[in-house]
Amino acid sequence: MNNMITYAETMMDSFAVRPFNSVDSLILSWVSYMRFPESMSEIRSWRGMGIRELLCAEYFSEMFADLWNPEGNRQLLFALAASPRFRGITVCGYVEQLDREREKQFSATTFRIGPELSYVAFRGTDDTIVGWKEDFNMAFQCPVPSQEAAVGYLSEAALHTQGTLLTGGHSKGGNLSVYAAAKCAPEIRERIRKIYSHDGPGFQETVLSSEAFQHTLPKVEKTIPQSSLVGMLLENQEDYLVVRSSSVSLWQHDPFSWMVEDGQFCMLSGLTPGAKMRDAALNEWIRNLSEEERERFVDALFEVIAVNGIDTISEFSSGWKKNIPAAFQKVSQLDAETREFVFCALRNLASLRMKNFPELFKVPRSQEPKKSPEPET
Structure with a gap:
């Protein structure tokens, strides 16, 4: 089975030859789940550090803590560090916030792909009870604290980068990327070329009907697996593309199961009938x-x-x-x-x-x- 690891290991084209695509987005979205220790101070600054510098074995236990598939994460990081497509990327602006009182779990990372192109990734739900609680709060509260934080982070990232912006995330991170792009200042929104939501939940109707959201909608690319649950929660107005997964049911939320062929996701015509009814x-x-x-x-x-x-x-x-x-x-x-x-x-x-x-x-x-x-x- 070919997945995003295989893609990172075999894709040799630069971004100038093969433009940034949704598989690249899923990879960087997943890197944003990694927990970078305090001693990696450069990654918290906007100066940043090269993606190859993340290969610090002494930090692996902390970086991959509580992530799906620790061995897959390690393999992906090695592939990125070796890849002529990814190894020149600078990782910067890393933030991580957990506030039990406010029921907030938020993290974001910026990837400078080139002098005039940057990708802003928002972390999805992590393993914390607080993070899961905030996800459920989206059913009755908008904005939740992480959505507000995402708007502020995207605005700050825009100040420290030049040229075109891309933004995205997996799971809750996809929701945050859409919300931040819709609510940021118009001059920042104009710099955003595309917004990637990888199996990210939807929004309440009040958000969907807003003028800012409608203005942002044409830039959103939403990808979900064929039995998606998380990505189909709440109201959805975004068009979505269905990706073939090697897993079943809820386990399809795991991005390592999303199948890749010839440099792109393997697409299906729609959700399974069972998923639609559920x-x-x-x-x-x-x-x-x-x-x-x-x-x-x-x-x-x-x-x-x-x-x-x-x-x-x-x-x-x-x-x-x-x-x-x-x-x-x-x-x-x-x-x-x-x-x-x-x-x-x-x-x-x-x-x-x-x-x-x-x-x-x-x-x-x-x-x-x-x-x-x-x-x-």
Whole structure:
């Protein structure tokens, strides 16, 4: 299977020969997930450091902490450092912010591809409970703190770069890139040639109908895998391209599963029928809840998840033997009204799923109860 690692290892053309494309965007978006230690001070400045200088084995455990596929990340970084296409890129302006009180998880990195071309990448949701909570908050809140931070970061990056700007991200990072491009100053927006959203969730209707968003829309290129869930959440007005994934279901959100051939993504004609029905059911359920009900549901959900003082999803998963019973205990401690509301919301989601997936709930003919024979007359 060829993926973005294969592309980085084999693509020898410079950006002058083969212009920047969506596979390049996914690669740099993924690099923005890496956690760069304080000792790499140059990367936090706008002077920056070459992408080859990121090859510091003593920092790998920190750089790849809690990322999908640590070995794949290491292989990708080595490929970028060796590649004539990528090794001349300067990485700069790295910021990382985590604010539990404000429920904010934000990080961004700028890549100077050439003197007149830069790519601004926004990190998607990381492994922190705070990051996941902020994602869910998008269902009832706009802007969330990271969206506001993205506008400020893009504005600052524009001050420290020249010429054309590209921006993008994977997952929540794709949402942030679209929002930042729509809300930045007009003179910055004019410099933006393209906005890449890789399986990024959508927006509330109020954002989609704004003049700034409509002005930005023609520059957005959205790519999603064939069974996308995250990228189809909330309302979507962006056209999207469907990428073939080597994985299944929710695991297709993993960009290492996105297939690449002849220097571009392998495209499909559309989402799978099952994904269309599932996404329709979930979004209908969200629309049927008021903003106050969405907030109440999300707050209750994360009150249950954040048991035993855990800070990351990995902690919850690795300690499942104690965390799952503790979560059930937490549910029982919710006040009766909140508990009933949560169960009612989940029942409504289940009923919508039955409506959209009737074939899953049919009894196979072989298992249908046999009818008694009609009495002979």
